[in-house]
Amino acid sequence: QSQDEHQSICKIHPKLAFLIADSHVQIKLCQSLEGNLKRHLADLETTVQVKEQQASDLFQEMATILELLKSREVNEIGSHDNKDGKHTLYDHIDQEAVDALESRVKQYLQQLQHISQTNSEKCTQTLHKINHITIPEAEDISITWEGVQAMGNLIADSQSAVDDISQDLQSVERHCDQLRDTIRDLEVQGGTLSIDDYNVLLHDTDEIPGIIMDLEETLSGVRQRADEINVRHLQYSAFFDESKRRFSAVSQISDISNEYVQTAASGQAQYVALVAALDTALEDMWGLVTWYRQFHSAYDGLIAEVHRRRQAQRDILATVDDMRARLDALHMEELQTRAAFVDKDGPYLPSDLCPFIQDPPSRFVIEEIADAGRFASVQSHETRYMKDTSH
Known part of the structure; x- marks a missing residue:
């Protein structure tokens, strides 16, 4: 039916073809515009809410890991002492860098919230304006080429009938003129009307009612x-x-929606850039959280490694002590053996025959060149920790 109407409009006036070709599409677009605007606004609000939740979860994770680092005491007392005289893993954290990154995330969130709020207000205003515009419902009235042709035929038939009426009226008027002229001539001449003239006039007069009908x-x-x-x-x-x-209603809605779209488009680039910057900041902060967790768990490995090295040091020292004792025993045995030889055979040997025979045996010393103090305790609860891990 729409195609037939379109063809009819094209035949009536080609420039009006868009009335039928585009009207249904335009009206549907206007009717769906409200839903599209609401979905657009909902998408913006959802994005901001998701980012806010991500930031909130991240801040909570950061606070949790920092508390863990603060509670993990290191026994070694050094330049990182705090007010309580305790050295914790938190003393190795750059809190200013964490605060700066967290402030940057909050700043991006505030800017996104501002853009979302601005869009929400403009969208609400736009919807309010659109809702005050009523698009008339399409009625069962349409123009068809056949209808226009029929109307043209009616006008032509009416014009033809009017022409016929005009001719008939002119004929009656001529007959009346003839009748008046005849009567006037008779009155002037005082004559009588012949039977033939009378019959003609009577015949013409009798036709007048039929003509009038x-x-x-x-x-x-x-x-x-x-x-x-x-x-x-x-x-x-x-x-x-x-x-x-x-x-007219579609045009008004189009102007209003275009104004909103242009306003929203002007802030879209900033919105996209802010989302990208926020994602980068969140990713950096998650990286810090991951690093701090690894730092916390790595310290447990450090304790185990220090304990292992101490045990290895003790094993090495035990071996060294044993070697020293054995070397001392061998040295003493060699001294005694040489002394016995000198006492027995030395007096009978010339001194220039073997000068070194009187030399004492070589003495070997095992020295420690590493700094044993570097294996000092690094955790006040190391003993308890090793007991826990040994189970």
Whole structure:
């Protein structure tokens, strides 16, 4: 039906073809505009809420890991002493860097909230304006080429009937003129009317009622066609008035929506850049949280490693002590053996025969070159920790 109407409009006036071709599409777009605006606004608000929740979770994770680092005491007392005289893993954290990163995340969130709030207000205003515009409902009134042709035929038939009536009236008027002229001549001349003239006048006069009846019948047809033409005229006028109101409403909605779209588009680049910057900051902060957790767990490994090294040091020292004792015993045994030889055979040997025979045996010393103090305790609860891990 829409295609037939489109073809009819094209035949009536090609420039009006868009009335039928685009009207349904434009009206549907206007009707769906409210839902699209609400979804757009909901998407913005959802994005901001998701980012806020991500930041909140991240801040909580950061606070938790920092508390863990604060509670993990290191026994070694050094330059990191705090007011309580305790050295904790937290003393190795750059809190200013954490605060700066957290402030940057909060700043990005505030800017996103501002953009979302601004869009929400403008969207609400736009929807309010659109809701005050009513698009007339399409009625069962349309223009068809056949209807226009029928209307043209009615006008042509009416014009033909009017022409016939005009001719009949002219004929009656001529007959009346002839009758008046004849009567006037008779009155002037004082003569009598012949039978033939009388019959002619009588015949013409008798035809007048028939002519009048024909005129009345023709006039009735003209009136009927005029009524039908008037009805069609009213229908077509209503169609064009309705179309004009619809497209006027569509035009107003289009102008309002375009204004909102242009405003939203101007802030879209900033919005996208802020989301990207926020994601980067959140990723950096999650990286810190991960690093701090690894730092906390790595300290447990450090304690185990220090304990292992101490045990290894003790094993090495035990071996060294044993080697020293064995070397001392061998040295003493060698001294005694050499002394016995010198006492027994030395007096009989010339001194220049073997000068070194009187030399004492070589003495070997095992020295420690590493700093044993570097294996000092690094955790006040190391003993308890090792007991826990040994289970």
